[in-house]
Amino acid sequence: MKKNTIQLSITFAVLLIGMVIVLQLIRMETFQQWFPPNSSPENEFPVMTAEEPKKGEKEIRVFLHQNESDLSEGAIGNMKQALEYAKVPYEQVEREEIKNIAPSPYSIIVLAGEHSKEWPRDVITEFVEEGGRVMIAGRFVDSEWNDLLGIKKVEGYKGDLHGISFEEELFPGYVDLDASSNLFSHSIADVELKEEAAVPLTVEEEPLMWLHEKGEGKVMFWNSTITVDKTTRGMLLQSLSMLPPAFVSAQASIKVFHIDDFPSPIPFETPEKINQEYDKSIRDFYTDVWWKDMKEIGENLDFTYTGYVIGTYRDDTELKGEDLREILRYPMLYFGRDLLSEGGELGLHGYNHQSLVTPSEPIDETFGYVPWKNNRQMVEAIKEVEDVFKYYFPDEEIKSYVPPSNVINTTGIKALEQSLPELKTISSLYIGGDKGSLEQEFGPSDVKNNLYYFPRMTSGYAESPEDQFLQTDVIANFGVFSHFVHPDDVLDSYRAKGRSWSQMRSRLQDMGEHIEENYSYLEAMTQSNAAKKMKSYQESELTVSYEEDRIVITGDEILKPSEFLIRLENGKFLNEGKYSYGSVDKLSEGLYRVTVKEPEAEILIKERSK
């Protein structure tokens, strides 16, 4: 017994001393330097090039004719952008050139707007009757066109219609939006269609988009003004793909998940809501509940997080050096390092949460932000927060930036470029938001072309049908998913929409499951890797040759592997399975996803016996 007591005393003494030493070491600044944090993964995206592009006897030729009106410019602009993203070749043609277009099932003329009188109707009718394809990407009323368009009767315009209904699946994942939805506000032509017109899309039981076969050709009519919205690009592309016998579009296959304001200083006061629901401090809630759940969601639903650091929530620049380091100590050491160890990336959200705009640059005043005096002040503040970032992550570089409230302007972008030489990407919004917000397209910045724009499409935990629609539309266009959330959304009853964290988490899981179930081929990655892949995708060149019984795809510097969508007209199909060039998977009736691992792929088309 005596021996036992001595052993017990010695053991506990050693343990106590050991734990005190460990705790003291942890408190020491150097402790974290002894164990350097993991680095953000830097993916390589190999490319492949065929010996020579194979141009067969038939190629898709999309002829865009744009008139001078918002409707025409908006719709044709959207179509043009959608085709570029999907790597489908197109040509812009003037009115006089239309007559020169040889009718072919693979030749598609796209028109939009109320310019029917300006278009050569007879030429277009003859073009269709002889096998050509026409897409009217914006409604107009002109009874002279009724016969060509499959309209029995037209009675002017009808406005203030909302929502959208899919009578047949256009692309997996699109959801019906009812009349209460504000995503789309339609102005349509009040028409009665001929029996033979096929109507895949409707709005409030009115035909929204239909197909009419005339002679040997087909005409598609988008009976709405929503085609000017960016949110219809995917639908425009997928509906266009229904016109020719076969249609190939490319997918970038990228999935990015942003967490803005993470890591960031943790508020001192714990909101009553968190206290009541979890009986935890805000720090413990973030640590034990929110971040734990987010990691679990990320692991289960294949999300790679990119977090964006905020230095302080003060609206001045007084906090510097050690003080700034101290308030970021726990967020950086715990959340920052853990995010990196999960394979994520740390980007910058700002020195503080004040958007990088000067008083002369636009911003929504309701934000209550204090404008920056000038570029110099911005640079100094960014360098200050970069110093803190480098202190905690000496081997990491800030490659990605998300502007606070998605608002930034030329001065801010230049300040970023000056202060962060390693910065590669700025991610704001794909669909414009508040005043002053930076609405982006995927591609080089128009301010500093060494910076790349990689916008986010959706945000928040409570995914609405509109969010899901928007996500689906971008994926239908070129296969990119980019979503962002804030840790403090749960603390803000407005942003949380009155939901508890468990409800928000559940909705986020639903979104992840929807994406994973429908688009499992999207590759989860950090923002900087996503930008790298997207640039490579955009720089690649694609040649697609269409034959009766095959499609030949040849690429120049295309990603390895590359993903393509192939739509075939009724009566034709692809056999699913693995091939020497890759694999074929069916997404829906007539729509296939083809993975290509060779720079040249010959995909055989089968025809159902009639």
Add this chain to the structure above:
Amino acid sequence: MIYRQSSLVRKSIELILVIAGLGMIDQIFGLEMREWTLNPFLITVLLFSLRYGLTIGISSFLLVLVYYLVDMVIGGGDIFLVFYSFDRFINVALLLLVAVIGGMYGTSFRERYESLSDRNSELYEENENVKEVIQSVEESMKAMQNRVLESEYTLTRIYQVGKALDQPTPYLIRNEAIEIISDLFQSREVAIYHVDASFSAMRLSVKRGGPEAFPQTVFVSGEDSMLQRLFSNKTVTIRSVEDDEDAPVLAGPIIQNGKVQEVLIINDLDFERLTNYEIQILSVLLDWLSDRIDKSRASMQKEEEKKMYPGTCIYFKEAFEEKVIEQQDRKEKFDVDYSVIEVPYVNAGAVSKVEMEIILRSYLREVDIVGFEEGSGVFYFLLPGTSPENAGIVRDRLQKVMDEKVVQYVQ
């Protein structure tokens, strides 16, 4: 029985193999056991610490901690967070706590077990000793009971002994005496010797024991010998360390007319039984035996005289044959040799039988019996204790005596 493994090397190998095996399974199948509620590594630490105590318990914790860190490095994790992240640190702390508490309990349990085991061994030894003591006490008690309550020397027993010795002839008395003494003293080798008148030799009368147990004749030599002490002291005599090795263990005199006529010899005697009381009993028994022999002999003498030629101790032929039969019984019962020789006397009638007896007795032993058949003129000699091989010598000598002395005397 607690599992005992004293080899530190074996314990260490066992520990390393188990943790390495678990680690391999974890890595190969990507099971992420660290995250399990029923974490196999935690259970391993618990089992090892309980089984082998604190040292191996702490060792198992350190090994598992090393595996955790290696697993984190392989999986791209951040080791710093093991110490900085409370939920991860608490997992490690829990592991350590389990190792320490389990180890302490294991060590304590082992010590307690060993203490109890030692105590048990001591108690077992004590128990064995107590058993032996109890057995001795029981034996003593039994002996005491035998002596006190069921003693061989109770009045009943003494009465039985007296009754047994109440035989009509010395020969039967001796036989009974041998049986009784053998039974009383738990001895398998008991004999009664007849002492010569010269006290120089003793002839075997009756014995109990194997063929080699007692010689037919014992010569009494040396002044300080045990038998000399017996003859002089006339008391029960026990062999001393100074006596010869072949001297009997105990000898007791059978006295008649103040002389030691016979000697009781006991060879394999249990000394524990030989107390003063026993010796006293034996002395009484010998006295009683002497008295009984003396009386029976006197009584027999009257009876025997009728079977003898008048004035002699020469038996009629028929009576002689009865003696032979008795001797035959003794041989069968006690394995005592005897011989019968016949010596024809051609001049029968020339010398009186009284004279013949006087002549022959000087060549015979006291125990020898003489018979005569008038019609055939043959002398018969019953020689107790004489083997048939040696009988020829006696016969030749007797024949010679009768041929020489009797004839010469007649002339």
